[in-house]
Amino acid sequence: MTRFVIRRVLWLILVLLVVSFITFSLMHLVPGGPWDRDKQLAPQVVAALNAKYGLDKPFYVQYGNFLLGLLHGDLGISYSYQDRSVTQILMQGFPKTAVLGTTAFILALLVGITFGMAAALRQNTWIDYVCVMFSTIFASVPGFVLGILLIIVFSVILHWFPTGGWGSPSQIVMPAIALAALPAAFMARITRASTLETMRQDYVRTARSKGLLERVVLIRHILRNSLIPVVTIAGPEFAALVTGSVIVETIFSIPGIGRLFVQGIFARDYGLIMGTVLFYAFVIAIANLVVDILYGVIDPRIRYE
Amino acid sequence: MVSSTNTTIVNERPHHTLWGDAWIRLRRNKLAMAGGIFIIVLTLAAIFAPLITPYSFAHQDLNAILENPSSKHWLGTDGLGRDVFARLLYGARTSLAVGIFAQLIVIGIGLPIGAVAGYAGGRLDNALMRFVDVMYGFPDLLLVILLKAILGGGIYQLFLAIGLVAWVNIARLIRGQILAIKSREFVSAAHAMGGMGPYITWRHLLPNSLGPIIVSITFNIPRAIFTEAALSFIGIGVRPPTPSWGTMISDGYAVIFASWYQVFFPALAIALLMIAFTFLGDGLRDALDPKMRR
Numbered sequence: 175m176t177r178f179v180i181r182r183v184l185w186l187i188l189v190l191l192v193v194s195f196i197t198f199s200l201m202h203l204v205p206g207g208p209w210d211r212d213k214q215l216a217p218q219v220v221a222a223l224n225a226k227y228g229l230d231k232p233f234y235v236q237y238g239n240f241l242l243g244l245l246h247g248d249l250g251i252s253y254s255y256q257d258r259s260v261t262q263i264l265m266q267g268f269p270k271t272a273v274l275g276t277t278a279f280i281l282a283l284l285v286g287i288t289f290g291m292a293a294a295l296r297q298n299t300w301i302d303y304v305c306v307m308f309s310t311i312f313a314s315v316p317g318f319v320l321g322i323l324l325i326i327v328f329s330v331i332l333h334w335f336p337t338g339g340w341g342s343p344s345q346i347v348m349p350a351i352a353l354a355a356l357p358a359a360f361m362a363r364i365t366r367a368s369t370l371e372t373m374r375q376d377y378v379r380t381a382r383s384k385g386l387l388e389r390v391v392l393i394r395h396i397l398r399n400s401l402i403p404v405v406t407i408a409g410p411e412f413a414a415l416v417t418g419s420v421i422v423e424t425i426f427s428i429p430g431i432g433r434l435f436v437q438g439i440f441a442r443d444y445g446l447i448m449g450t451v452l453f454y455a456f457v458i459a460i461a462n463l464v465v466d467i468l469y470g471v472i473d474p475r476i477r478y479e
Numbered sequence: 480m481v482s483s484t485n486t487t488i489v490n491e492r493p494h495h496t497l498w499g500d501a502w503i504r505l506r507r508n509k510l511a512m513a514g515g516i517f518i519i520v521l522t523l524a525a526i527f528a529p530l531i532t533p534y535s536f537a538h539q540d541l542n543a544i545l546e547n548p549s550s551k552h553w554l555g556t557d558g559l560g561r562d563v564f565a566r567l568l569y570g571a572r573t574s575l576a577v578g579i580f581a582q583l584i585v586i587g588i589g590l591p592i593g594a595v596a597g598y599a600g601g602r603l604d605n606a607l608m609r610f611v612d613v614m615y616g617f618p619d620l621l622l623v624i625l626l627k628a629i630l631g632g633g634i635y636q637l638f639l640a641i642g643l644v645a646w647v648n649i650a651r652l653i654r655g656q657i658l659a660i661k662s663r664e665f666v667s668a669a670h671a672m673g674g675m676g677p678y679i680t681w682r683h684l685l686p687n688s689l690g691p692i693i694v695s696i697t698f699n700i701p702r703a704i705f706t707e708a709a710l711s712f713i714g715i716g717v718r719p720p721t722p723s724w725g726t727m728i729s730d731g732y733a734v735i736f737a738s739w740y741q742v743f744f745p746a747l748a749i750a751l752l753m754i755a756f757t758f759l760g761d762g763l764r765d766a767l768d769p770k771m772r773r
Contacts, residue, residue: 189616203629314757315750316705322746330739417618454618
């Protein structure tokens with residue numbers, strides 16, 4: 175187990191290194207530079223700025239410097255927010271993205287598993303049909319579109335929730351639903367399928383026939399076993415949810431990491447782009463790692479060599 | 480006597496091909512058919528847009544700004560006095576074009592790489608799969624945005640940006656399919672008869688993995704359409720005046736309290752198209768699953 179985790183962490187570091195290298199190369203291929211303004215700066219000024227921030231050095235030296243800084247937890251400086259470092263900016267955006275992502279993910283888990291179980295336990299009743307219908311529809315509508323539709327209904331027509339911003343609990347309701355709907359629908363589908371599968375297993379029949387309470391059979395035998403596939407997709411789903419927040423944050427004007435990335439692209443703010451991409455890649459890697467470890471905990475049949 | 484026995488046997492089980500069976504199963508699936516018909520109708524409407532609406536997507540009527548739906552402008556007008564219905568129809572061209580052409584690039588890159596990796600195996604396969612693992616660690620929407628920022632320009636560069644990121648999935652799928660089929664008897668038989676690698680891949684391995692590939696493409700098209708809309712929404716997708724549902728949402732979003740129609744219709748259009756593709760994809764998956772073949 176320990177060896178497995180260590181190997182996975184080493185692989186994770188390698189992935190992040192490759193991601194950082196690809197992003198660094200791509201970023202410098204983006205036409206234009208961080209000093210492009212509506213009113214053009216004098217070439218001497220640009221040259222001085224490039225020299226100050228090391229942008230005049232060869233590409234590999236710049237990348238080397240970036241990695242050296244990264245070792246100290248320093249992501250460099252942002253060219254558009256000159257008074258703050260990228261790390262500081264990310265730290266300001268992080269709580270918003272984290273709160274939004276976690277809320278949406280918990281919501282997706284709760285709703286998805288509940289409805290998936292309900293549908294499976296009442297297979298071929300109207301409960302099942304309604305759940306399947308909704309999960310099919312919501313599994314295909316992207317959070318960005320759902321967010322827009324929510325705004326129209328609940329902000330513009332009903333005036334129940336503000337269209338965006340951050341700070342009050344009412345501002346998190348709609349973005350969280352917009353982000354959670356797709357993974358929730360997906361999890362409901364998986365839960366339903368795997369619960370139906372589990373209910374047909376011999377050990378469930380055995381548990382019933384030896385006179386266990388239905389509740390005990392349900393929780394100890396059916397629920398636990400049918401959640402294994404849900405855990406498998408929870409990692410990728412969490413990753414997709416966090417990445418989806420890039421657009422959802424833009425719609426709901428939430429000053430999180432996603433919006434910083436979009437700003438960074440437009441401003442050619444190399445430091446900011448690098449920081450946000452690495453942040454997302456890190457979250458995805460950690461989510462997958464946690465799932466791999468959880469997998470062994472929830473399913474004792476899985477052993478790590 | 481002999482000939483009459485033959486006739487009865489033929490009558491009992493008419494000749495069915497896999498594709499014929501799949502089509503029969505697909506036709507029975509009402510949701511899949513509804514999805515397919517919606518996509519066909521939308522495609523035709525997009526192609527024949529000039530015959531359906533008298534307005535062009537760029538024509539501005541400054542006397543009719545932000546109008547509500549009426550008999551003159553079926554879905555109202557936007558902030559520049561442009562007909563929303565016309566823009567929706569012409570925007571469908573953009574969406575469908577991105578959905579389809581991005582897949583051509585995806586297949587153009589993913590099919591050869593996946594096929595070679597699956598067939599050749601060994602070091603090449605290993606290298607490819609490690610690369611795919613890294614790509615899976617990359618937040619794909621961010622990568623598309625970065626690529627689009629590098630490539631600049633409009634819709635052609637968008638095909639490329641989406642295709643360059645999305646081929647990974649199909650390469651992995653094809654590799655898995657080919658690995659699974661490679662060890663079957665009919666492939667060994669083809670080898671024994673002296674078939675060469677490329678011939679066997681093209682004649683036996685790829686056709687037999689076509690089902691999952693088609694299903695995967697059906698699910699990838701809406702993803703590309705969504706990516707286009709999202710990128711155009713944040714202002715990095717297609718360039719105006721090319722009409723796009725994403726651009727329409729972004730334009731209308733600024734005046735959403737004055738007139739929510741112009742955001743609602745493109746958002747609804749994206750949602751319906753996504754749902755249609757999901758229904759069709761689900762139906763195709765059920766129809767093409769050989770395990771269900773009687």
